[in-house]
Amino acid sequence: MIRLLLLLFLFFISSLLSVFGQSEKRPQDPVAPFSYQIEDVTFKSGKADFKLAGTLTLPKDKKNPPVAILISGSGPQNRNSEIKQFNHRPFLVLSDYLTNNGIAVLRFDDRGIAESEGEFKGATSHDFADDVLGAIAFLKTKGNVVDTKKIGLIGHSEGSLIAAITASQSKDLAFVISLAGPGVDGAEILLTQSRKAMELQNVPADFIDKNEKLAAKMYDITQKSSDSLTIATEIHSFLAEQKKADPSSPLLMQLTKPVIDGQIKMLTSKWMLNFIKTNPKAYLSKITCPFLALNGSKDIQVLSQLNLNGIKTALKEAKNKDAEFVELDGFNHLFQKAETGSVQEYATIEETFSEDALVVIKDWILKRF
Incomplete structure (x- = not known):
């Protein structure tokens, strides 16, 4: 998976x-x-x-x-x-x-x-x-x-x-x-490399598309703020809405709080924030x-x-x-x-x-x- x-x-x-x-x-x-x-x-x-x-x-x-x-x-x-x-x-x-x-x-x-x-x-x-x-x-x-x-x-x-x-x-x-x-x-770099990597692994197209949609929104949230708490709050809210709308999604089912928190920690690191915004x-x-x-x-x-x-x-x-x-x-x-x-x-x-x-x-x- x-x-x-x-x-x-x-x-x-x-x-x-x-x-x-x-x-x-x-x-x-x-x-x-x-x-x-x-x-x-x-x-x-x-x-x-x-x-x-x-x-x-x-x-x-x-x-x-x-x-x-x-x-x-x-x-x-x-x-x-x-x-x-x-x-x-x-x-x-x-x-x-x-x-x-x-x-x-x-x-x-x-x-x-x-x-x-x-x-x-x-x-x-x-x-x-x-x-x-x-x-x-x-x-x-x-x-x-x-x-x-x-x-x-x-x-x-x-x-x-x-x-x-x-x-x-x-x-x-x-x-x-x-x-x-x-x-x-940086956001476009991350999106395109992730798609290409998954294509080489023969990941189903619908999974790749869903992954890209979620990632694009997370990067957009990150680009618009420099405050870690604001970014965390908005990403949690966005992903909660996605899970509610599509609770049977294989990808969304993996989004436990620890997983989401791990992603937010990476996104709000000083280097990654700078990279995504540059x-x-x-x-x-x-x-x-x-x-x-x-x-x-x-x-x-x-x-x-x-x-x-x-x-x-x-x-x-x-x-x-x-x-x-x-x-x-x-x-x-x-x-x-x-x-x-x-x-x-x-x-x-x-x-x-x-x-x-x-x-x-x-x-x-x-x-x-």
Whole structure:
């Protein structure tokens, strides 16, 4: 039986993951000796008084190269954007590839994770954008090793939203790359990914439709208020009305008070409230620097065409003159070549980050810088 938790099928897979997992190397994991310089660094968050820890990789044979800051998606992640349950380290692979091709990379542990200070719990996309502003300020002091006029952002999933928020506040960026990034608000992301996930599980259409109707109303209630008590009261009232009107519904019969309270607790968490209320268009519509949006056709977490169209509309409003939108056929949310795109496939695919996608990113940057 599909549980109500599917109403909140998570936007970004990392926040679902266990801290336990495999440790075997994947084929794409880089191994020493490396053909580039590696520097462990620390820098302060943009506004908060704590230090973030990361790694700066520098091409050996290229003076003052362009530099990309990697921004991870949802959930606590280290500088490698490590997904322990699935045993993949996408940012380790991405940074190694870009640096070997003449592009410097700064990647860092999320606040409160691994070697970084600060508190992860309760932080929102806007808080993480402050951390990225700190990374930009740090790189501006590294004019002896990177081109400080060629600093860019590469964000994955929620990291793309964070990149957009950051770019809307900073005039010091040369480019932005969105990887599997959102172009619509959080409520629509949650609704569409939940539907797609259930379709892949062959859930009956009428169940999916009912689930979506309930979820849409819950998100609407959440978007209209910031008061947890008000949200809880209105959701309880709405669901009570639904149960009274259709007491034999298999879905509604599962809505016991503990289940509903659990859903409300998730909906009213600081991160989720911020996410549901945030529309990327508010930030994308202010970005005029070169912009690349890459999404995979089999991504079930951030549906490709829906979100690429949203990004395209926002950048058109910004009158961005150098924006490119690419749908990579057959790729999932992690940019692996996939059969269905389902979350269950992530661990079974040996490939961490398809070289086809890596080439697109590298070529796009080097064409401009």
